[in-house]
Each structure stands twice: as C-alpha cells, then as structure tokens.
Amino acid sequence: MFSWFERRINPYPDGPPPQPPAGFFPFLWAASAGVRGLIVAMTLLTATIGVFEALLFSMLGSVVDWLSQTPASQLWAQQKGHLLLLAGILLASPLLVTVQSLCKFQGLQGNFPMRLRWNFHRHLLGQSMRFYQDEFAGRVSAKVMQTALAVRDTMMIVGDIMVFITIYFVTMVAVVGGFDLALMTPFLGWLAGYVLALKIFIPRLSRAASAQADARSLMTGRITDAYTNIATVKLFSQGEREAGFARAAMQDFMRTVYRQMRLASSFEIVNHTLSMLLIACTAGAALWRWSEGEVSIGAVAAATAMALRLNGISHWIMWEMSNLFEHIGTVQDGISTLSTPVRVTDRADASALQVTRGEIRFEQVSFSYGGDKNVIDQLDLTIRPGEKIGLVGRSGAGKSTLVNLLLRFDDVGAGRILIDGQDIARVSQDSLRSQVGMVTQDTSLLHRSVRDNLCYGRPEASDAEMIAAARRAEAHEFILGLGDPAGRRGYEAHVGERGVKLSGGQRQRIAIARVMLKNAPILLLDEATSALDSEVEAAIQGSLYQLMEGKTVVAIAHRLSTIAAMDRLIVLDQGRIVEQGDHASLLAQGGLYARLWAHQSGGFLAEGAE
Incomplete structure (x- = not known):
C-alpha cells in the first residue's frame, strides 16, 4: 500500500526541464506539473476531514442533550439510530485520514521536492558559463535545495492546512448557527479581528521572510566560498578575515531573524487576546440564551x-x-536565480555536429561582454583541417574569448563560426563539445575516483585504454601510489574537491590523459603544460605531439616557446588579427610578435609588454 502511493509521482521525469517562469504564481503552477492530481486528492480529503471534525461538536451537543433528557435505561432504545450514525462517523474518519496521509506523506512529502530539485538542477546545468561567473556556487546550490522545499511546503500549507481550516471554520459556524443565530456573533467577530490581524502582520512577515531567505543564501554562499578556496585562505593566513566575512553575513541574517521574531511575538499576543475574547463571549452568549430557554444544555x-x-x-x-x-519569501528569493533565462540555448531543430575534416572558419565574428567595445571585432579566420595554430597576444587581446566562442560558451554578437561548413549555432551544444578536447591551465577535477575523472569524456572506455592514456601522459606511475582515507588505492582513489589532494602537475597530467582518452578531432590547448616542471613537460611533449596528429589544434600560451613550432601563429590585438605566419616569418616582420618575443622574461610573455 505504501509503495503504491510512493510510485504515483516520478521524482526523476524524462525530457528537458522547463524554463521556470519569473512570476510567483506561474512559478508555483509550473512547479506543480506532474503532481497536481495528488494535490487535488489530498485537498478534497482534507476538506472532508474538516467537515467531519466540525460535525463531531454537533454530535457532542446532541449527546449532552440525550443524557439530560433520556433515562439511562432507555438511552439505547430511544437514540439507537443517532448512536449508530455517530459510530459510523467515528469509524469513517480514520479511513479518510489514512488515505489523506498516504497521499500527503507517501505521495508528496518526499517525491515532490525531489522532482523539483531534479528539474532545477538540470535547468541550471544548462546555464551559461557567465551565469556561474556571477554567482556563488554555494548560493546556487542552497537556492536549489531551499526553493524545492519551500514550494512543497507552500502548496502543502495552502492545499492541506488552509483548506482544512477554512472548511472547518465554515462548518463550525454553520453548526453554531443551527443552535442559535446569536451564538454566531462571537465567532464572526473573532474572524473579523483575526483577518484584520493577518492583514496587518502577514505582509510584514512576508517581507521579513524574503529578506531572511536572501540573507541565508548569501551567508551560505560566503561560507561555501571559503571552503571551496580553503588552500588560498590558508596560503594567505586569512582564516580570521574569512570568519569576519562570514560573520558580517551572519549578522545581516540575524537582523532579519530578530525582525521576524518581533512580528511573530506581536502576532501571538494579539492572537491570544482574540482567542480569550472569543471564549468569554461565546460562553457568555450561550449561557444567556440558555437562561432564556432559547438553547439547550448541549448547545x-x-x-x-x-x-x-x-x-x-x-x-x-x-x-x-x-x-x-516564510516559504513564500524563500520561493520568491529562489525565483530570481532559477528563472534566469539561459543565455545559450539549442535551436528546436538543432542537429548533431558531424566532424569529417576539422575545418574551422570564423566569418566576420564580433562579440562583447555587454559594453560598448567589442572584445572580438569583425574577425575572419580559417583554420584548415589538421592545421595547428597558436593564438598569441597580450592579456585581453581576445584569445580566451575566441576559444570560448568556439566552444559556444557564449553566442557571437555578429557573424558566425563554422566547423566543416556547419554553423555551430545550429547544432546542439553537447554534440559540439563532444567533438572538442580541451586542456586548460586551471585544471579542476571532480571529487570522484581517478578512473571517473579520466573516463569523464569517454565513459565507455576500457581499463586498457584508460591506462594507456595515463601512461602516455606520464601519469600512470603516480596514480598507482595514490590513496584516500577510505582505503581506496590507485585508479579507485578519490582526488578531493577540485582535485586538491593532487599537485598542480598531477592534476594537469590527469587532464591531459583525459583528453587523450576522449580523442576528439579538434583539440584546444590553453597553457596545457604550464603547471608541469621542465622534466615532466619534456617527457610528455612527445605524447602531446602524438595527440595532435591528425587533429585541428588551437593553442594558447604566454610562453611563446611552447607554440613557436605550430604551423601558423595568429597574433591578436584588441580583438583583431594583426599578424599571422610561422615563427620565423613573424620575427622577420619585426612587428608585435617580434616585440613580444623580445620581451620574454624567463620564457614567459610579459603581460604589460608594449
């Protein structure tokens, strides 16, 4: 019986997650998709339970009247029908509560928020890189968790508790009015005072709850940010500073808590005063009407x-x-993040990218990050199939932006990018990135096993293929020596969050092995060997050249010696191509590349070189 109700909702629906609406009620309506039937069933059962419970008071009055008017020996004979009806109501109520509880707890309580988390998480995984550059990771994850629970509790309170209260009160007033209309007056007066109190306090509580939810997510984000960057915190001995940074957010949060609790205390005092007045007035009115013979003792x-x-x-x-x-405030706070439109989306008719040759063309490409000045300005570039080019330029020249546009982390502002004649804006993002292997300077690994990290781009790879890639990247030997606190060794050892248990060079070698195993036809290298010492770099340089064979390669390096042997060097300045050619021809020209080469210091490009 329990499992049947637990299976009424699928917490992990297939299909793409919907874009959450920005409005509060549309957001709730969209969030309830797939669970509305169970919510309606629970609400109807709750309403029926409310009627039953209120009618019990009517039965109570009748029982008192029977006891005052009927001799004990004649009670069953004279009131048999009424007693059987009362017994029927008492027996039916547990059955209703059973079904209502199964709908509420087995059907909705766990499945509903998990379904929301699943959809929210998948939606956020589709957000652009720029979205995550503007947000704390901890803040985003906190909103996913908090908002899912807040949506559930909001709909539960409205569909369960508030319906029960409304139906219960209406039935109660009807029962009292059936005894005597004058007895309705205290209840209606209490209702007027209570509604007025709600009108005064609830908007203030709502604003306080919204501010509290935002302060809570900021506090969580700051704390998580410190944990995520714990190496930097310790390196600069800034533990106290981070504690102070978190404390400022905690103090902001506590200010919202104090404001909310003051309102709650005031509401409690008003509520209790109204309740005492209701009891006094009801008892007084009932006794007055009884003294005049208008109502019975039971009434x-x-x-x-x-x-x-x-x-x-x-x-x-x-x-x-x-x-x-409070839940409404949390939902409203979450909407601001969860309903953010996805900047980079696939077209409805997007096809899968087919790479047969590996030609890349940039045609009149322009792009800006929202300012007046273009970072990439009307750039034309054709990279022939199998050609290996190096992107050269001062910091801010547009090298990384060009690579991000090729990966479609952002959409171009004008122009288009084609791979083998296919506009990348018309193909799916997953198919595009599946055809590209990239090694970056800042290598981040998942807090999973070495095996999971190596096979991330090719999960179906065999152990032999994985180990072969690790050997080519000069990583196999150190991997065999790895271990973690859980006793896992070698390829099964976990690497810690972002790979913190490994040195920079070890992370880089795993990243290179991962791309080798993926074996995509287009290869992007962004300072791929910058974290390696000279001996290891020399050892795997040959493997990198093997990896580049037959692939179209785009490499970025500040250390110009690492890309000097490329087929062609593209020199960028302020988003435009100002020079191109091989290393020798560019030096002969005596232009920007020659000046950058001359300003090399210890093999690295001086960032401020003119």
Missing part, C-alpha cells in the same frame, strides 16, 4: 467546546501562516 457545551478548540487552532494557524509566508 452550550458544543459552542463552548468549539470556542476552546478554535483557541488551539488559532495558534496553529498563526504559526502555519508565518511558515507559509
């Missing part, structure tokens, strides 16, 4: 019991309403 007992019950419920309502608007 006095039922009306007073309802007022006492409403006193308890009102405190529950207050906290649930406070929680509701």
Whole structure:
C-alpha cells in the first residue's frame, strides 16, 4: 500500500526541464506539473476531514442533550439510530485520514521536492558559463535545495492546512448557527479581528521572510566560498578575515531573524487576546440564551467546546501562516536565480555536429561582454583541417574569448563560426563539445575516483585504454601510489574537491590523459603544460605531439616557446588579427610578435609588454 502511493509521482521525469517562469504564481503552477492530481486528492480529503471534525461538536451537543433528557435505561432504545450514525462517523474518519496521509506523506512529502530539485538542477546545468561567473556556487546550490522545499511546503500549507481550516471554520459556524443565530456573533467577530490581524502582520512577515531567505543564501554562499578556496585562505593566513566575512553575513541574517521574531511575538499576543475574547463571549452568549430557554444544555457545551478548540487552532494557524509566508519569501528569493533565462540555448531543430575534416572558419565574428567595445571585432579566420595554430597576444587581446566562442560558451554578437561548413549555432551544444578536447591551465577535477575523472569524456572506455592514456601522459606511475582515507588505492582513489589532494602537475597530467582518452578531432590547448616542471613537460611533449596528429589544434600560451613550432601563429590585438605566419616569418616582420618575443622574461610573455 505504501509503495503504491510512493510510485504515483516520478521524482526523476524524462525530457528537458522547463524554463521556470519569473512570476510567483506561474512559478508555483509550473512547479506543480506532474503532481497536481495528488494535490487535488489530498485537498478534497482534507476538506472532508474538516467537515467531519466540525460535525463531531454537533454530535457532542446532541449527546449532552440525550443524557439530560433520556433515562439511562432507555438511552439505547430511544437514540439507537443517532448512536449508530455517530459510530459510523467515528469509524469513517480514520479511513479518510489514512488515505489523506498516504497521499500527503507517501505521495508528496518526499517525491515532490525531489522532482523539483531534479528539474532545477538540470535547468541550471544548462546555464551559461557567465551565469556561474556571477554567482556563488554555494548560493546556487542552497537556492536549489531551499526553493524545492519551500514550494512543497507552500502548496502543502495552502492545499492541506488552509483548506482544512477554512472548511472547518465554515462548518463550525454553520453548526453554531443551527443552535442559535446569536451564538454566531462571537465567532464572526473573532474572524473579523483575526483577518484584520493577518492583514496587518502577514505582509510584514512576508517581507521579513524574503529578506531572511536572501540573507541565508548569501551567508551560505560566503561560507561555501571559503571552503571551496580553503588552500588560498590558508596560503594567505586569512582564516580570521574569512570568519569576519562570514560573520558580517551572519549578522545581516540575524537582523532579519530578530525582525521576524518581533512580528511573530506581536502576532501571538494579539492572537491570544482574540482567542480569550472569543471564549468569554461565546460562553457568555450561550449561557444567556440558555437562561432564556432559547438553547439547550448541549448547545452550550458544543459552542463552548468549539470556542476552546478554535483557541488551539488559532495558534496553529498563526504559526502555519508565518511558515507559509516564510516559504513564500524563500520561493520568491529562489525565483530570481532559477528563472534566469539561459543565455545559450539549442535551436528546436538543432542537429548533431558531424566532424569529417576539422575545418574551422570564423566569418566576420564580433562579440562583447555587454559594453560598448567589442572584445572580438569583425574577425575572419580559417583554420584548415589538421592545421595547428597558436593564438598569441597580450592579456585581453581576445584569445580566451575566441576559444570560448568556439566552444559556444557564449553566442557571437555578429557573424558566425563554422566547423566543416556547419554553423555551430545550429547544432546542439553537447554534440559540439563532444567533438572538442580541451586542456586548460586551471585544471579542476571532480571529487570522484581517478578512473571517473579520466573516463569523464569517454565513459565507455576500457581499463586498457584508460591506462594507456595515463601512461602516455606520464601519469600512470603516480596514480598507482595514490590513496584516500577510505582505503581506496590507485585508479579507485578519490582526488578531493577540485582535485586538491593532487599537485598542480598531477592534476594537469590527469587532464591531459583525459583528453587523450576522449580523442576528439579538434583539440584546444590553453597553457596545457604550464603547471608541469621542465622534466615532466619534456617527457610528455612527445605524447602531446602524438595527440595532435591528425587533429585541428588551437593553442594558447604566454610562453611563446611552447607554440613557436605550430604551423601558423595568429597574433591578436584588441580583438583583431594583426599578424599571422610561422615563427620565423613573424620575427622577420619585426612587428608585435617580434616585440613580444623580445620581451620574454624567463620564457614567459610579459603581460604589460608594449
């Protein structure tokens, strides 16, 4: 029975995740896709339970009247039908609660937020690189987790608790009115005062909750940022500074907490005052109407019991309403991140890139990061199949931007980029990047096994192929000596977050082996050997040349000696090609490349060279 309800919702739906809307109610509606039927079922069952519970007070009044009017020996004979009806209601209520609980807890409580996390996570994985450059990783992950729970709790409170309260109160007032219309007055007066209190406090609680959610995600982001960059923190002895940085965010968060708790305390005081007035007025009115012979003893007992019950419920309502608007604030805070449109998207008719030759063409390509000045300005460049070119230029000349555009981390502002005649804007991003291998200067590894990292670009690779790639990258020997606290050794050892357990050179060799194993027809090298010492670099240089055979290669290096042997060097300045040719011809020209070469210091390009 439990598993049947647990299977009503698929927490991991297939198909592309939808773009979350930016509006609050459209966001909730979109988030409820796939679970609406179960929410409606739970809500209807909750409403029925509310009616049943309110009717029990009516039954209570009837029982008191039967006891006051019927001799004990005649109770069963005279009230048999009513007693059987009361027994039926009492027996039916557990059945309703059972089904409602199964819908709520087995169906929705776990599956609903997991479904949202799955969709949010897949949506964010499709965000552009620029999105992640503008956000804390910890802040993004916190919003994925918090928003999923807040959406669930918001809809649960509205669909379960608030419906129960509404139906319960309406039925209760109807029952009291059935005894005597005058007894409705205290309940309606309490409702007017309570609604007024909600109108005063709830908007303030909502704003406080929204501010608290934003402060919480900022606090989480700062703490996570320190952990992610723990090596830098320790290197510069800035533990106290990071603690202070986090403390400032914690203090901002606590200010929102104090504001929220002040509002909660004020609401509690008002709520309790209203409840005491309700009990006093209801009991007084019931006794007055009984003294005039207008209502029975049972009506006095039922009306007073309802007022006492409403006193308890009102405190529950207050906290649930406070929680509701805290969740609403969290959802609103999450929407700002989760509904950010994806900058780089695949066309609906995007095809898979087919690389048969490896020719790359940039045709009148321009690009800017939002400013007035183009980083790449009307650039034309053709890289022949199998050609190996080096990109040269001062920092900011546009080298890395050109590579990012080729990988389609950003879309060009004007012009187009073609690979074997196929516009990369018209092919899927995954198929494009599957045909490109890249080794960067800042190598980041996943906190998984060495095997997982090596086979990341080619999961189906055999152990023999993986080890062969590691040997070619001069990585096999040190990998065999690796271990982790869990006792895993060699290729099964985990490398730590971002590969922190390895040296820079070890990470770089694993990255090179990973690209060797992927064996893509287009190869991008961005300071691929910068983290290696001279001996290791010389040892794997031959392997890199083997890797480059038959591939189209684009290499970036500040150390010009590492790319001097390329087929052609492209010299960039302010987003334009100012020189091109081989090393010897460019030196002979005596232009920018020759000046950069002359300014080499210890084999590296001086960033400020003019």
